Amino acid sequence: MASEVAKRSAPNTGGGSKKRQKIKSTKDVPTVQKRPVAIDALPWNEVKLPDMFDDAEGFFGLEEVEGVEVLKEGNNIRFVSAKAADVEYEDEFEGFSDNPEEGVVTTAKDKAKDDSVLEEGSHPSDEKRATEKKDTKKKKDKKAKTKKALEKVENQDGNEGSKSDHNEMNVFKALAQDNDDNDGTDVTAWSGLDLSGNMLSALSILGFAKPTPIQLAAIPEILDGHDVVGKASTGSGKTLAFAIPIIESWLETYGEMEDEDEKNVRLPTALILSPTRELAHQLTEHITALCKGLDKSPWVAAVTGGLSVQKQQRQLAKADIIIGTPGRLWEVMSSSIELSASFKKIKFLVVDEADRLLTEGHFKEADEILTALDRQQDAQEGDEDEIPSRQTLIFSATFHKGLQQKLAGKGKQGLMDDKESVEYLLKKLNFREERPKFVDVNPVSQMAEGLTEGLVECAGTEKDLYLYSLLLYHPNQRTLIFTNSIHSVRRLTPLLQNLNIPVYALHSQMIQKARLRSIERFSSPKSPGSILVATDVAARGLDIGGVQLVIHYHLPRTADMYVHRSGRTARAEASGSSILLCAPEEVVGMRRLVAKVHAQNAISGGGNKSKYYMRSLDVDRKVVARLKPRVTLAKKIADSSLAKEKKGHDDDWVKKAAEELGVDYDSEEFEAAGGQRKGRGTGRKLKEKEARALTKNELGALRAELKSLLSQRVNVGVSERYLTSGSVDINELLKGAKGEFLGKIDGIGMET
Numbered sequence: 001m002a003s004e005v006a007k008r009s010a011p012n013t014g015g016g017s018k019k020r021q022k023i024k025s026t027k028d029v030p031t032v033q034k035r036p037v038a039i040d041a042l043p044w045n046e047v048k049l050p051d052m053f054d055d056a057e058g059f060f061g062l063e064e065v066e067g068v069e070v071l072k073e074g075n076n077i078r079f080v081s082a083k084a085a086d087v088e089y090e091d092e093f094e095g096f097s098d099n100p101e102e103g104v105v106t107t108a109k110d111k112a113k114d115d116s117v118l119e120e121g122s123h124p125s126d127e128k129r130a131t132e133k134k135d136t137k138k139k140k141d142k143k144a145k146t147k148k149a150l151e152k153v154e155n156q157d158g159n160e161g162s163k164s165d166h167n168e169m170n171v172f173k174a175l176a177q178d179n180d181d182n183d184g185t186d187v188t189a190w191s192g193l194d195l196s197g198n199m200l201s202a203l204s205i206l207g208f209a210k211p212t213p214i215q216l217a218a219i220p221e222i223l224d225g226h227d228v229v230g231k232a233s234t235g236s237g238k239t240l241a242f243a244i245p246i247i248e249s250w251l252e253t254y255g256e257m258e259d260e261d262e263k264n265v266r267l268p269t270a271l272i273l274s275p276t277r278e279l280a281h282q283l284t285e286h287i288t289a290l291c292k293g294l295d296k297s298p299w300v301a302a303v304t305g306g307l308s309v310q311k312q313q314r315q316l317a318k319a320d321i322i323i324g325t326p327g328r329l330w331e332v333m334s335s336s337i338e339l340s341a342s343f344k345k346i347k348f349l350v351v352d353e354a355d356r357l358l359t360e361g362h363f364k365e366a367d368e369i370l371t372a373l374d375r376q377q378d379a380q381e382g383d384e385d386e387i388p389s390r391q392t393l394i395f396s397a398t399f400h401k402g403l404q405q406k407l408a409g410k411g412k413q414g415l416m417d418d419k420e421s422v423e424y425l426l427k428k429l430n431f432r433e434e435r436p437k438f439v440d441v442n443p444v445s446q447m448a449e450g451l452t453e454g455l456v457e458c459a460g461t462e463k464d465l466y467l468y469s470l471l472l473y474h475p476n477q478r479t480l481i482f483t484n485s486i487h488s489v490r491r492l493t494p495l496l497q498n499l500n501i502p503v504y505a506l507h508s509q510m511i512q513k514a515r516l517r518s519i520e521r522f523s524s525p526k527s528p529g530s531i532l533v534a535t536d537v538a539a540r541g542l543d544i545g546g547v548q549l550v551i552h553y554h555l556p557r558t559a560d561m562y563v564h565r566s567g568r569t570a571r572a573e574a575s576g577s578s579i580l581l582c583a584p585e586e587v588v589g590m591r592r593l594v595a596k597v598h599a600q601n602a603i604s605g606g607g608n609k610s611k612y613y614m615r616s617l618d619v620d621r622k623v624v625a626r627l628k629p630r631v632t633l634a635k636k637i638a639d640s641s642l643a644k645e646k647k648g649h650d651d652d653w654v655k656k657a658a659e660e661l662g663v664d665y666d667s668e669e670f671e672a673a674g675g676q677r678k679g680r681g682t683g684r685k686l687k688e689k690e691a692r693a694l695t696k697n698e699l700g701a702l703r704a705e706l707k708s709l710l711s712q713r714v715n716v717g718v719s720e721r722y723l724t725s726g727s728v729d730i731n732e733l734l735k736g737a738k739g740e741f742l743g744k745i746d747g748i749g750m751e752t
């Protein structure tokens with residue numbers, strides 16, 4: 001095996017695997033062993049220059065290293081060091097960080113907690129780990145039972161030469177029997193896909209009784225070695241559609257490896273490109289969850305920023321499945337020759353949410369990565385046989401029409417060389433087949449089946465009020481609110497908090513730790529009624545269980561974005577609603593956009609071509625008017641803190657600039673001078689100034705007033721519809737049994 005590849009840790013394969021011993025302190029190191037070390041992992045020391053070199057341009061940052069042997073093996077150069085080995089040994093095997101903000105989430109097989117074992121997978125949070133610990137026993141019992149079922153079959157079917165498919169059918173039967181005793185999920189429905197017993201057992205543990213349509217259609221094509229372009233509606237299980245065959249391939253290759261040495265230097269199997277950090281982490285968790293049910297499992301690593309490039313390089317050197325955003329991946333890859341060399345030999349390249357990744361702002365990095373992966377370019381003479389031919393898998397719920405045609409192979413010839421064009425990138429994907437298999441399992445609808453859509457008409461200036469009303473009409477529902485700007489997320493979050501709504505924020509300018517924390521809290525089973533206000537960074541791919549409602553506070557800019565945003569609810573056969581808040585002047589355009597989405601579905605599915613008409617939802621304006629005072633107050637309080645915060649930032653910035661220029665800075669004087677000029681933004685500035693001017697006491701009074709308003713129930717009364725229908729027991733309604741009060745008490749629900 002090529003020696004350029006960094007040493008990798010073998011996954012735990014149970015009792016038989018060699019386990020590395022934990023070195024607790026340097027005192028415990030019995031012998032000083034020399035080991036091959038990556039060049040950037042050597043214990044480099046900064047060279048101290050004598051004072052006389054005060055201005056020695058070009059020598060700053062000079063580093064030296066001691067005790068390193070340089071070995072030349074053919075064309076490869078290796079560095080062997082005792083010291084570095086110790087340092088790196090501790091560092092390398094301390095287990096991946098539990099801290100998600102550190103950017104790499106990795107996992108190894110679920111295994112017995114053995115103090116002497118340092119190769120341990122990690123999980124994104126301590127909280128999660130605590131929950132997982134609790135689940136472990138349960139899962140282990142389940143796993144043992146599933147295993148027993150498989151063994152039972154093997155024993156029953158012990159005749160040599162028995163047909164494997166016959167055997168497999170019995171595996172299913174045993175699992176089904178087992179399931180009858182509530183011991184595991186019956187996975188008989190997966191039988192046509194030719195999966196290994198190991199994989200079936202993992203699916204049974206996950207509780208996935210049958211493949212989804214995209215899994216049913218795409219898995220055999222991928223297992224057969226084809227390039228695949230997969231299109232299926234949001235929440236339909238695309239992740240496992242590509243992950244299952246990738247893991248099957250890894251299991252097969254790993255099973256064929258004869259000794260530990262070979263396992264230790266194995267090459268990565270797959271590289272998965274994701275457009276956002278959150279999605280990369282989610283893909284990691286999703287694949288990891290499946291791997292946990294396997295006897296032996298691949299290392300899965302997410303690369304999304306936060307860690308030092310060197311540390312990520314070391315961790316990636318061990319990974320079998322790498323999931324990353326293009327920017328960070330390219331940064332890590334481009335600074336390590338060893339990593340790019342090993343990536344070139346991957347068996348699978350996956351582009352998830354392809355239409356976004358290939359078309360929106362990721363050109364440069366995607367281009368660099370694809371160039372680096374291009375196996376032909378670096379193939380050396382006589383090396384051809386060693387290079388596995390890569391399968392390319394492209395997945396999304398939406399594809400621009402042009403992109404779809406190009407991916408389907410039409411017009412692949414004569415692709416332009418314009419370096420800025422999608423065609424250029426497509427060419428770079430380097431499909432191994434002239435035409436990849438196009439798997440479009442759900443041409444009738446990109447939208448999930450269980451989705452209800454509607455719009456609420458309200459004046460642009462009243463969106464806050466209607467948003468709050470909608471939230472009260474849907475109490476205890478996990479709700480995702482989309483806005484088109486970071487500023488709106490920043491504004492709406494405190495506003496809703498002031499109104500006692502459990503709300504979290506998500507946008508791209510938040511630090512990674514805070515982003516992941518928001519998602520974790522929003523998705524926590526402990527808070528089913530939480531709210532997330534987000535930009536479109538949350539629109540694609542995020543799979544948060546139990547999102548029942550999506551509200552488009554700002555309208556989506558494109559039809560595809562409408563599909564992706566709305567797809568955060570009604571996932572995996574669940575139901576959910578998507579509601580647009582539309583100003584009157586926006587209604588026609590929006591109806592047209594949504595009709596377009598549905599028309600495309602109808603035409604491609606050969607279905608009903610009548611125009612889809614999105615209904616307006618009936619919100620009782622009188623009830624909304626009753627909520628106005630509290631929203632106005634909450635807004636005033638939120639605006640005041642925001643304006644003060646902003647002033648602090650502005651002051652800091654101007655102070656710094658004044659310091660650099662060597663002038664005095666007086667914020668009052670500065671503002672007075674600015675206030676003379678009339679121009680754009682003056683009105684906003686005045687409002688901010690007003691908001692800032694609120695004293696502590698005034699704010700306290702506003703808070704008290706709001707508190708009192710919030711403690712009052714909002715009686716929605718008896719709607720005219722009820723009165724005219726003549727069939728309603730008004731006394732019953734007023735008793736509260738049907739929830740005539742808004743909010744947590746018991747929502748009345750929306751009429752659709």
Ligand SMILES: Nc1ncnc2c1ncn2[C@@H]1O[C@H](COP(=O)(O)OP(=O)(O)OP(=O)(O)O)[C@@H](O)[C@H]1O
Nearest residue numbers: 208210211212234235236237238239397541543572
């Ligand atoms: N065979 C299955 N049976 C039951 N649930 C499944 C199955 N496969 C996947 N799921 C679940 O369905 C949910 C959605 O899957 P996934 O995130 O892969 O959807 P997706 O098609 O990638 O959606 P999007 O287009 O929004 O990214 C996940 O919670 C996943 O665990």
